[in-house]
Amino acid sequence: MDLEIRAITPEETEGFIRATSMAFGQPPSDEDMAQRPSMKELERSLAAYDNGSMVGGAHSRSFRMKVPGGELPTAGVLDVTVASTHRRRGILTALMVDQLKGGQERGEPLAALFASESVIYGRFGYGIATVHERWSVDRPYTAYATPYELTGRLEFVGPEQMRRTFPDVYRRATAFRPGAIERPADVWDLIVTDYPPDRGGASAYFHVAYYGTVGNLDGYVSYRINGSTLSVHELMSTTDEAHAALWRFCFDVDLISSMAGGQRPVDDPLPWMMADPRQLKRTPYDGLWVRLVDLPAALAGRTYASEGRLVLEVRDESCPWNDGRYVLDGGPEGATCRPADAKPDLALSAADLAAAYLGTVSFTTLSHAGRVEQVSEGALALADAMFVAALKPWCPYIF
Ligand SMILES: CC(C)(COP(=O)(O)OP(=O)(O)OC[C@H]1O[C@@H](n2cnc3c(N)ncnc32)[C@H](O)[C@@H]1OP(=O)(O)O)[C@@H](O)C(=O)NCCC(=O)NCCS
Structure with a gap:
């Protein structure tokens, strides 16, 4: 196979979108194609051609991801596919290697993606860096443990008002949330369009705003109704009052017998607010997968909960420029990370x-799983104390 890998031209976007949809088992109709927004940042796209035909592709967008103490440029990887006729011949591997090299050349310390299957990306140096939960609960079991009274005001808003006002709430609600990525403007526009084939047989979006006692927009929920289930697309709050009011609202909509919601953070307070928390069915699953593309820049680009110095020996086959030993000096005020010759404290x-970068999993847990080797005594405890994050990593924008 004589493979050519390159960015697509504007004329090739339709073929790219059709090939991507085919690989996900959903060939688009001409009407679907006409409704689709144009592809953004084409220069970041990659397509694999075999004898001139497109047989695979991978795209990425320039995002910024929250990390403890700040945010870092991040390649948001999406539309990764290989034609079913060409699978398991190394095309994905070739695309991934090219994409990672591109990220390094652009100076993007991180790459991140949502995986269709959890067996695919570990081999390319991605780890599960956020975990989120799917929820469901039947309406009779939604009482709060303590008496509740609405203090602010709830209001339905139309798509245009949603578009104007919700992004700022999203920004404020995720300002200090490791793993959070801001939803780009064109994706907010898609929520306004609410294209019927994307509704999965459910209703159009309902958007509800919550205004606190002084009149500020402190939260929102966007949901659909599917039969007698209220399905939460996104609920964001900047105050505890908004959080309690919006969930109470979702539970109490008339003619609804159950509530379902995906992508909730594992430290959402709602389970602790319920009178009968066992009835809230919680299913955790892998969220954002993260890849340190420029390892020293990624480690130096976050702050750490405790002061410490660690020598890390890192094996990295798909980004060989990272392979080696690094000394990390980090604390609450910032960090440095440089290549080192010293004896390692941890090898991984x-x-x-x-996976451990944002604080989702501790180094100790990874060591018990046979994945991290502690070379110097006490290094696991020190690494855990440094990398732990006050808020559990969460990326509510799925791309
Ligand atoms: C997932 C997909 C991109 C893999 O492409 P591919 O070209 O077949 O992958 P490669 O040949 O480069 O595989 C590299 C390695 O990963 C393994 N692998 C790839 N996809 C796998 C999968 N879905 N399940 C298990 N192993 C997989 C291969 O077996 C191979 O292992 P090896 O190196 O030990 O031989 C392709 O199957 C596809 O398009 N699937 C449907 C769309 C999709 O899920 N895309 C991912 C979106 S996040």
């Missing part, structure tokens, strides 16, 4: 470092 793979 790039994928495992990525």
Whole structure:
């Protein structure tokens, strides 16, 4: 196979979108194609051609991801596919290697993606860096443990008002949330369009705003109704009052017998607010997968909960420029990370470092899983104390 990998031209976007949809098992109709927004940042796209035909592709967008103490440029990887006729011949591997090199050349310390299957990306140095939960609960079991009274005001808003006002709430609600990525303007526009084939047989979006006692917009929920289930697309709050009011609202909509919601953070207070928390069915699953593309820049680009110095020996096959030993000096005020010759404290793979990077999993847990080797005594405890994050990593924008 004589493979050519390159960015697509504007004329090739339709073929790229059709090939991507085919690989996900959903060939688009001409009407679907006409409704689709144009592809953004084409120069970041990659397509694999075999004898001139497109047989695979991968795209990425320039995002910024929250990390403890700040945010870092991040390649948001999406539309990764290989034609079913060409699978398991190394095309994905070739695309991933090219994409990671591109990220390094652009100076993007991180790459991140949502995986269709959890077996695919570990081999390319991605680790599960956020975990989120799917929820469901039947209406009779939604009482709060303590008496509740609405203090602010709830109001339905139309798509245009949603578009104007919700992004700022999203921004404020995720300002200090490791793993959070801001939803780009064109994706907010898609929520306004609410294209019927994307509704999965459910209703159009309902958007509800919550205004606190002084009249500020402190939260919102966007949901659909599917039969007698209210399905929460997104609920964001900047105050505890908004959070309690919006969930109470979702539970109490008339003619609804159950509530379902995805992508909730694992430290959402709602389970602790319920009178009968066992009835809230919670299913955790892997959220954002993260990859440290420029390892020293990624480690130096976040702050750490405790002061410490660690020498890390990192194995990295798909980004060989990272492979080696680094000394990390970090604390609440900032960090430095440089190549080092010193004896390592911990030895691990790039994928495992990525999983621990935002604080989702501790180094101790990874060590018990046989994934991290403690070389110097006390290093696991020190690494855990440094990397832990006050808020559990969460990325509510799924791309
Ligand atoms: C997932 C997908 C992109 C893989 O492409 P591919 O070209 O077949 O992958 P490669 O040949 O480069 O595989 C590299 C390795 O990963 C393994 N692998 C790839 N996809 C896998 C999968 N879905 N399940 C298990 N293993 C997989 C291969 O077996 C191979 O392992 P090896 O190196 O030990 O031989 C392709 O199957 C696809 O398009 N699937 C449907 C769309 C999709 O899920 N895209 C991912 C979106 S996040």
